[in-house]
Amino acid sequence: MPPYQLKAQIIRAETLAPDLYRLTFLAPDLAAEAKPGQFVMLRVGEGADPLLRRPFSIHQVTASGWVQVLIKVVGKGTRLLATLALGQTVDVVGPLGNRFSLHTSHHICLVGGGVGIAPLYFLARELQRSNPPAAVVPLLGARTAAELRPLADDFVALGLTPRLATDDGTLGHHGLVIAHLSELMATPAPWIVYCCGPYPMMRAVAKICREQGWACQVSLETMMACGLAACLGCAVPAADLAGPYKHVCKDGPVFGAEEVAWL
Amino acid sequence: MALNDLDLTCRIGSAVLQNPVLTASGTFGYGQEYESFVNLHRLGAVVVKGISLAPRRGNPPPRVVETACGMLNAIGLENVGVERFLAEKLPYLRGMRATVIVNILGDSVEEYAALAGRLDEVAGLAAIEVNISCPNVKKGGVAFGTDPEMAAAVTQAVKGATRLPVIVKLSPNVTDVALMARAVEDAGADAVSLINTLLGMAIDSRTRRPRLANVVGGLSGPAIKPIALRMVWQVAKAVKIPVIGIGGIATAEDALEFLIAGASAIEVGTANFVNPRACEEILAGIGAYLEANKMTSLRELVGSLAI
Ligand SMILES: Cc1cc2nc3c(=O)[nH]c(=O)nc-3n(C[C@H](O)[C@H](O)[C@H](O)COP(=O)(O)OP(=O)(O)OC[C@H]3O[C@@H](n4cnc5c(N)ncnc54)[C@H](O)[C@@H]3O)c2cc1C
Ligand SMILES: Cc1cc2nc3c(=O)[nH]c(=O)nc-3n(C[C@H](O)[C@H](O)[C@H](O)COP(=O)(O)O)c2cc1C
Ligand code: FES
Numbered sequence: 001m002p003p004y005q006l007k008a009q010i011i012r013a014e015t016l017a018p019d020l021y022r023l024t025f026l027a028p029d030l031a032a033e034a035k036p037g038q039f040v041m042l043r044v045g046e047g048a049d050p051l052l053r054r055p056f057s058i059h060q061v062t063a064s065g066w067v068q069v070l071i072k073v074v075g076k077g078t079r080l081l082a083t084l085a086l087g088q089t090v091d092v093v094g095p096l097g098n099r100f101s102l103h104t105s106h107h108i109c110l111v112g113g114g115v116g117i118a119p120l121y122f123l124a125r126e127l128q129r130s131n132p133p134a135a136v137v138p139l140l141g142a143r144t145a146a147e148l149r150p151l152a153d154d155f156v157a158l159g160l161t162p163r164l165a166t167d168d169g170t171l172g173h174h175g176l177v178i179a180h181l182s183e184l185m186a187t188p189a190p191w192i193v194y195c196c197g198p199y200p201m202m203r204a205v206a207k208i209c210r211e212q213g214w215a216c217q218v219s220l221e222t223m224m225a226c227g228l229a230a231c232l233g234c235a236v237p238a239a240d241l242a243g244p245y246k247h248v249c250k251d252g253p254v255f256g257a258e259e260v261a262w263l
Numbered sequence: 264m265a266l267n268d269l270d271l272t273c274r275i276g277s278a279v280l281q282n283p284v285l286t287a288s289g290t291f292g293y294g295q296e297y298e299s300f301v302n303l304h305r306l307g308a309v310v311v312k313g314i315s316l317a318p319r320r321g322n323p324p325p326r327v328v329e330t331a332c333g334m335l336n337a338i339g340l341e342n343v344g345v346e347r348f349l350a351e352k353l354p355y356l357r358g359m360r361a362t363v364i365v366n367i368l369g370d371s372v373e374e375y376a377a378l379a380g381r382l383d384e385v386a387g388l389a390a391i392e393v394n395i396s397c398p399n400v401k402k403g404g405v406a407f408g409t410d411p412e413m414a415a416a417v418t419q420a421v422k423g424a425t426r427l428p429v430i431v432k433l434s435p436n437v438t439d440v441a442l443m444a445r446a447v448e449d450a451g452a453d454a455v456s457l458i459n460t461l462l463g464m465a466i467d468s469r470t471r472r473p474r475l476a477n478v479v480g481g482l483s484g485p486a487i488k489p490i491a492l493r494m495v496w497q498v499a500k501a502v503k504i505p506v507i508g509i510g511g512i513a514t515a516e517d518a519l520e521f522l523i524a525g526a527s528a529i530e531v532g533t534a535n536f537v538n539p540r541a542c543e544e545i546l547a548g549i550g551a552y553l554e555a556n557k558m559t560s561l562r563e564l565v566g567s568l569a570i
Binding site: 004005043048052222226229230233234 | 289290291292296297298299300312318320321322323324325326327328329331332333334336338341484485486513533535536537539540
């Protein structure tokens, strides 16, 4: 019964850009259950420091039981995970959390920033595989071309045409990825927007969608101790600020943008 | 010798637990969260997340942060309240044939007593664990667990309201933990459990802000084990009632140290987050140790420290 816990064999360990890694491991039961939007908790080493598992979105799974995550190095846990090599194992718990809900009757826009692109690729693959909606438009941003190009290329390989943006202007629009959202506003179609990235980006996207009357789903990040709905550490304020907190590992990580407070 | 020839039972007041491995409150949800990893009926007991009379929202985020070999939490005792616990959470645990200990908290002596009275009406509970590391709102917010008289008053009120065995969970944020243990023993506690978390703090030097919204939080995990072990040893010498050891237990080896120091049982906390199977692995390890040392009963090990 999911979630599963296992020591998974590492099949591939790739450096995509400085401080950006892609880890592929073998976890057939987990892969079979995983849905776009869900995450895994990876243990960092065997010892007591770093102690807690770290959460990572599922980037893609294959029918052969492979599971892939993207890892951006931001601290000591991710730095250690980045040193994992072919033939070693990684202790994984998952799949965890809820999933993006699919509305294939709409035109679909995927807005991803940095490593937030990870779950959107899994979603894009699912969309293209089942009965593809009329339009799937990925809007992808990152700091610089070296980080964005390898991720964007995967969307191109799916037959999609991502619109790109980088902070330093080395690829695509020079500036924020949300600049591309305004191009969609010119089209009459009802869009549904799936978004994952830095908090300020998600807040801005949520605001535009509210103004346009578009449905919007966001994937949130918080500090997590367990990922299992046991510690209650992953609370985020709900849109009703007086009501109970939402818990990202159980109620999320995917939320309707109108469900949560944008502070 | 087969494992079932081993006597792993331990007694808490009138309750007999099948083995000494319990879950620590707040680290195991209401049990169901771990159903994929642990056979709940095999545990000594499932100690559930602390329950208050009314539901509590808890503290604003961030609520948790990792520190060296441990973590700080300031969950703020978020819980569903006693009525929803009884209606929505307890039936599952009963269905799984789990032994259930309910951890309770309050901000007045009266609230603790009312909770104990409510739980006394409920069938199938093994014991009540009283978290006294909570502020006494009527006494200016001083934690019950830091004042022997207030701790004794809570213990007495809870004992008076229920026939269930009462475990008082001690706070380590005191100068003399043995004094606190004796105070609650004299007030009628059937057992003590310790330690709750140690008050701590972490700061982000980049932003110069505290890492927890609540500024301070409770430290748990391997980092606190030596302190917990010392306190358990001191308390076990000071009282006659059973002592339940808690604090940084992640392996059978850790658990054995607490049992040798005088704990009759142990609770596994933060380790559940890291290794969701920790409880059952620890239980198996204790059994294997007893066998390897040709012991037939857990009681031969408890308090066997050679000095
Ligand atoms: C549901 C979810 C999915 C995620 N998916 C991915 C992903 O696909 N790829 C990826 O690279 N990262 C992802 N993250 C973020 C990743 O978990 C953190 O970057 C990681 O835990 C940091 O660990 P560390 O030890 O390197 O950092 P630390 O040394 O612990 O901290 C470094 C910095 O990272 C921040 N941080 C620490 N833990 C978290 C956390 N759980 N969430 C957000 N920020 C954190 C800290 O506040 C600090 O500023 C996800 C987080 C969540 C909650
Ligand atoms: C996230 C979290 C929540 C906790 N909630 C409670 C609680 O509700 N009631 C309680 O008595 N103790 C609570 N505790 C304390 C633990 O039960 C335990 O006493 C403490 O964490 C030390 O054990 P450990 O080092 O094994 O975690 C909590 C601890 C953590 C980490
Ligand atoms: S991370 Fe522990 S409850 Fe969500």
